[in-house]
Amino acid sequence: MFDSLAFAPPDSILGLTEAFRKDPNPRKINLSVGVFKDAAGSTPILRSVKEAERRLLDAEQNKGYLPIEGHPEYAARVQELLFGSAHEIQSSRRAVTAQTPGGTGALRVAADFLRKHFPHATVWHSKPTWANHPAIFAAAGLGVQSYAYIDGANQALDFPAMLAALGEIPRGDVVLLHACCHNPTGIDPTPEQWQEIAAVVHERGLLPLVDFAYQGFGDGLVEDAAGLAALARPGKELLICSSYSKNFGLYGERVGALTLVADSPESAERALSQLRVAIRTNYSNPPTHGAAIVATVLSDRELRSDWETELAAMRERIHAMRQLFVRTMKSKAPQLDFSFLGSQKGMFSFSGLSNLQVDELRTKHSVYVVGNGGRINVAGITEQNIDPLTTAIAAVLQ
Numbered sequence: 001m002f003d004s005l006a007f008a009p010p011d012s013i014l015g016l017t018e019a020f021r022k023d024p025n026p027r028k029i030n031l032s033v034g035v036f037k038d039a040a041g042s043t044p045i046l047r048s049v050k051e052a053e054r055r056l057l058d059a060e061q062n063k064g065y066l067p068i069e070g071h072p073e074y075a076a077r078v079q080e081l082l083f084g085s086a087h088e089i090q091s092s093r094r095a096v097t098a099q100t101p102g103g104t105g106a107l108r109v110a111a112d113f114l115r116k117h118f119p120h121a122t123v124w125h126s127k128p129t130w131a132n133h134p135a136i137f138a139a140a141g142l143g144v145q146s147y148a149y150i151d152g153a154n155q156a157l158d159f160p161a162m163l164a165a166l167g168e169i170p171r172g173d174v175v176l177l178h179a180c181c182h183n184p185t186g187i188d189p190t191p192e193q194w195q196e197i198a199a200v201v202h203e204r205g206l207l208p209l210v211d212f213a214y215q216g217f218g219d220g221l222v223e224d225a226a227g228l229a230a231l232a233r234p235g236k237e238l239l240i241c242s243s244y245s246k247n248f249g250l251y252g253e254r255v256g257a258l259t260l261v262a263d264s265p266e267s268a269e270r271a272l273s274q275l276r277v278a279i280r281t282n283y284s285n286p287p288t289h290g291a292a293i294v295a296t297v298l299s300d301r302e303l304r305s306d307w308e309t310e311l312a313a314m315r316e317r318i319h320a321m322r323q324l325f326v327r328t329m330k331s332k333a334p335q336l337d338f339s340f341l342g343s344q345k346g347m348f349s350f351s352g353l354s355n356l357q358v359d360e361l362r363t364k365h366s367v368y369v370v371g372n373g374g375r376i377n378v379a380g381i382t383e384q385n386i387d388p389l390t391t392a393i394a395a396v397l398q
C-alpha cells in the first residue's frame, strides 16, 4: 500500500529548520521558525521555569492521567492571563478552558469541535496568515476563506479593506483573528481599530476565534490583550487558542489552551462536554509537565514577577533588534526603506523579499527566512549575525 505514496512537500516553516540543520556553512543564519534567541544566539530556559520545575520535581507524587480537559489550576491561571482577574467572564463563569498540546492542539480541537457541531461554518483568516492555519481547519473538514488585511506594499494594515471584508462575511461563520504580533507580518490593529473590528464581528453575528500565541511580546501582557478585551463583550461568544510556547520559552513542552466563552455558564458546561469528546478522540488527555510549570509560575507571586521581568527582557531585545536591523539596512542599502519594520510587533515581519530572493538568500548566503512575503524572525537577529545578514539581504535585493 505504501509504495504508491508520493512525497509530501516539506513544511513551509519547520521544513526550513530541517534544511538549516543540514547546511554545513558555519556562518548560516536561521530566521525561519518563531523561536526566541538571546544575545548569544541561544534559546535559554527561563529562570522562573527552572525554579518551577525544581519545585514540581520535589512535589510530584505520581504520573497519573490528567482529566480530559487538563488541570483546573492551569485553566484558572490561563483565564486570568487572558481576561485579567476581575473580568465579568470569569465571575459569571461563562468561560471554560481545556489544556491542549500547544496552540496548534488548541486550534485542532477547536476545528474538530466546529466541524462536528457547525459543519457549514466557514473559517475566515487574514490574508496572509500563519501557513498552518488554513491547513488545520481544512484538515478538520471545514471550509476556509480569507479576508483582506495588509496593503499592497505588505508594510501596513489596510484597515478600510479589512473592515469591508469582515462586513461581507456571512452570519454564523468563524473569523480567525491574531490577538497580537500578527504572524507572519508583525502588523497589528490599534486598540481603537480593535473596537471597530469587534463592533463589526458582533453586529454580523460572526464567531471570533482568537489565536493568542505571543502575549507579552508586543507591548506587554495587558496591552497585548486589547483586541481580546474589545471582543469579550457581555453575552458574546468566542473561542481563544492560546500558547505558552513563546512567552514561557516552553516550545517542546507543548503548552496551550482552548478557552470557550459562552453566553451562560450552562451553555459553557455543555460546550465543555463536547470539547471533551473532541479531545478524547484526538489525544485522550493533555501532557502534564509544561502546563504544570505555567500554573506553578503564575500561582506564585515571586515566580510570576520574575517571569514578567524575563518576558519584558525578551520583548525589549526583539524591539532593539528591530531598530538595529532598520539602522544597519539603511547604512548598507540607503535606497531601501525598512523603517516600517521598526514599529511592527512581536517576532515577525515581512522583509519584502520575493520567493526567488528568499531562495537566493538560502542557497547563496545560507540565510533561512520563510517564503511568501519573506517573513523574518526578528528574534533570531543578534549583534553577531546582523552584519552578514544585512549584507546578504542587501545583495539579493540589489
Ligand code: LMR
Residues within 6 Å of the ligand: 013, 014, 032, 033, 034, 035, 130, 132, 183
Ligand atoms: C512559527 O510560525 O514559526 C511558529 O508558530 C512555529 C510553528 O509551528 O510554525
